[in-house]
Amino acid sequence: MFLLPILPLAQAIPTSPAQELIIQPEVPLPENERDVPPPVTTAPLNTVTVPQQVRVLPGKLDNIPVFNSNSPEVVQTEGILLSTFPQEGKQVPSAHLNFPFKGRFDIFAHHIAKAKNRRETRTLFQGIIVYNPNSEPVTLKVLQGATYLTRPDALFVDLPSYLENRFGTVFAGPGSRITSDVLRGYRQSILPAEIEIPAMQSRMLMNLPIPVGNVTPASNGRSTLMRMSSSNSVYVASLAMFAPQTKNGVEQHPTLEQWENILNTKGLAGPRDLAPTPPDENPLQKIYGRVAGVAEGSEWKAKITDNSRTDYLTIPKRGESFSYAFSTTDTGTFGTGQVQSAKMLARYPDTSYFAHGNYGIQYNLTFPLYNKSRESQSVSIRMQTPIKSNTKSGGLMFYDPPENRIFFRGTLRVMFNDDTGKTLTRYIHIVQRRGQQGEPLVNVNMKPGERRLVQVDFLYPPDATPPQVLTVRSSN
Numbered sequence: 001m002f003l004l005p006i007l008p009l010a011q012a013i014p015t016s017p018a019q020e021l022i023i024q025p026e027v028p029l030p031e032n033e034r035d036v037p038p039p040v041t042t043a044p045l046n047t048v049t050v051p052q053q054v055r056v057l058p059g060k061l062d063n064i065p066v067f068n069s070n071s072p073e074v075v076q077t078e079g080i081l082l083s084t085f086p087q088e089g090k091q092v093p094s095a096h097l098n099f100p101f102k103g104r105f106d107i108f109a110h111h112i113a114k115a116k117n118r119r120e121t122r123t124l125f126q127g128i129i130v131y132n133p134n135s136e137p138v139t140l141k142v143l144q145g146a147t148y149l150t151r152p153d154a155l156f157v158d159l160p161s162y163l164e165n166r167f168g169t170v171f172a173g174p175g176s177r178i179t180s181d182v183l184r185g186y187r188q189s190i191l192p193a194e195i196e197i198p199a200m201q202s203r204m205l206m207n208l209p210i211p212v213g214n215v216t217p218a219s220n221g222r223s224t225l226m227r228m229s230s231s232n233s234v235y236v237a238s239l240a241m242f243a244p245q246t247k248n249g250v251e252q253h254p255t256l257e258q259w260e261n262i263l264n265t266k267g268l269a270g271p272r273d274l275a276p277t278p279p280d281e282n283p284l285q286k287i288y289g290r291v292a293g294v295a296e297g298s299e300w301k302a303k304i305t306d307n308s309r310t311d312y313l314t315i316p317k318r319g320e321s322f323s324y325a326f327s328t329t330d331t332g333t334f335g336t337g338q339v340q341s342a343k344m345l346a347r348y349p350d351t352s353y354f355a356h357g358n359y360g361i362q363y364n365l366t367f368p369l370y371n372k373s374r375e376s377q378s379v380s381i382r383m384q385t386p387i388k389s390n391t392k393s394g395g396l397m398f399y400d401p402p403e404n405r406i407f408f409r410g411t412l413r414v415m416f417n418d419d420t421g422k423t424l425t426r427y428i429h430i431v432q433r434r435g436q437q438g439e440p441l442v443n444v445n446m447k448p449g450e451r452r453l454v455q456v457d458f459l460y461p462p463d464a465t466p467p468q469v470l471t472v473r474s475s476n
Helices: 174-183 258-267
Strands: 009-012 047-050 053-054 065-068 079-084 100-117 124-131 138-149 160-163 187-188 196-199 202-210 218-242 292-296 299-305 321-326 342-347 362-370 377-384 398-399 408-417 422-433 440-446 451-459 468-474
Touching: 009 321, 065 079, 065 218, 065 422, 079 100, 100 124, 100 202, 124 196, 124 258, 138 174, 138 202, 174 187, 174 218, 174 408, 174 451, 196 202, 202 218, 202 258, 218 258, 362 468, 377 408, 377 422, 377 451, 408 440, 422 440, 440 451, 451 468
Parallel strands: 009 187, 053 321, 065 100, 138 187, 299 362
Antiparallel strands: 047 398, 065 292, 079 218, 100 218, 124 202, 124 218, 138 196, 138 218, 160 422, 292 342, 321 468, 362 451, 377 440, 377 468, 408 422, 408 451
């Protein structure tokens, strides 16, 4: 039996130098954002059905609110990306959701700047502003957090499907990198450890550029994830502004007053993404939309056992396996009927009804394995990306070989006792394509009657496309 190590609340890390690697082509719109038929290929994909039961994942999301700024994804006009400020005194009241945060909350943001031509390559800034409506000062803390650009901080590089990531130096894309940092309990040094906000005043939590360069068409993205704590109620807004310029055309960082002007006078930034399909409709092509609002749930914690009356998980018989799906949506439950998408506490009418994808949410899963049989067995736990299905079919379907579409890039932490009794902690960066069966995260040899605890936790990365499964398998 062991527990996860206690992570520091604010361990600052410097920004690493850019990876000198080739950028992959731009990633298409993920299936979790918009359900579309798979692309037509010249050769049919070979499918393989593996008999294995898919079980409902125990546990549920906690009730920590998450400031989730992901719409519009591509930002080409100045304005408000997401504001939870009150509507009073604002020229565009509908752009403000009037939702205060107090105590623990998260901030997630992902946006892309894209220039249409050479005249539009002025740097886009993203600002996160926090307002204290109280009569006393408020202390705002960044417990853990990271923010990275695609270029040059976290390029979409071509990586093997399975790499040890002990020091956090393996990543592909900003979503992969921010979730790896926060999983380790880091706070990037570019983010403040603490801000004191005077009564009835605002302060900038983040004021950072998303440069596109001077070639066209050009684009760049910034992904941000922060775990916050506030001593009293605050309002938060994520804003977009093109860099102010001097008379000589030199770009400047925006000031607090310039950000406050955007907040008080502008409407929502654009262009707007596709509006979601209403939940009561079931068209052939369902649009989930992108998220802009306050979602409920920062962590899904579960002890996975046979049922609520036992404290162990009986391993499968030799040659058999069972799976638990995660980050499931209403069109991909594999017949379990379990939708894990976080519900929205506040949202704009043209954005997603749920936080589909659970980007930035931590899954903390404990497997108390138990060998009930009279024979020793070799047991593995692996992550897999089966073909999405919403019905039970007696197994999971995979492609052989997997389709050349990456559906997951991210780091998982695995803690377990090995066959010598030594407690091991491993960080493993996984890249999986659609239909990939995956490799074992852990292998243990269990004697008759033996119990073995395995813990798997990860933050679902923004660059991924759900769903995936964790599969427990006993080998022959």
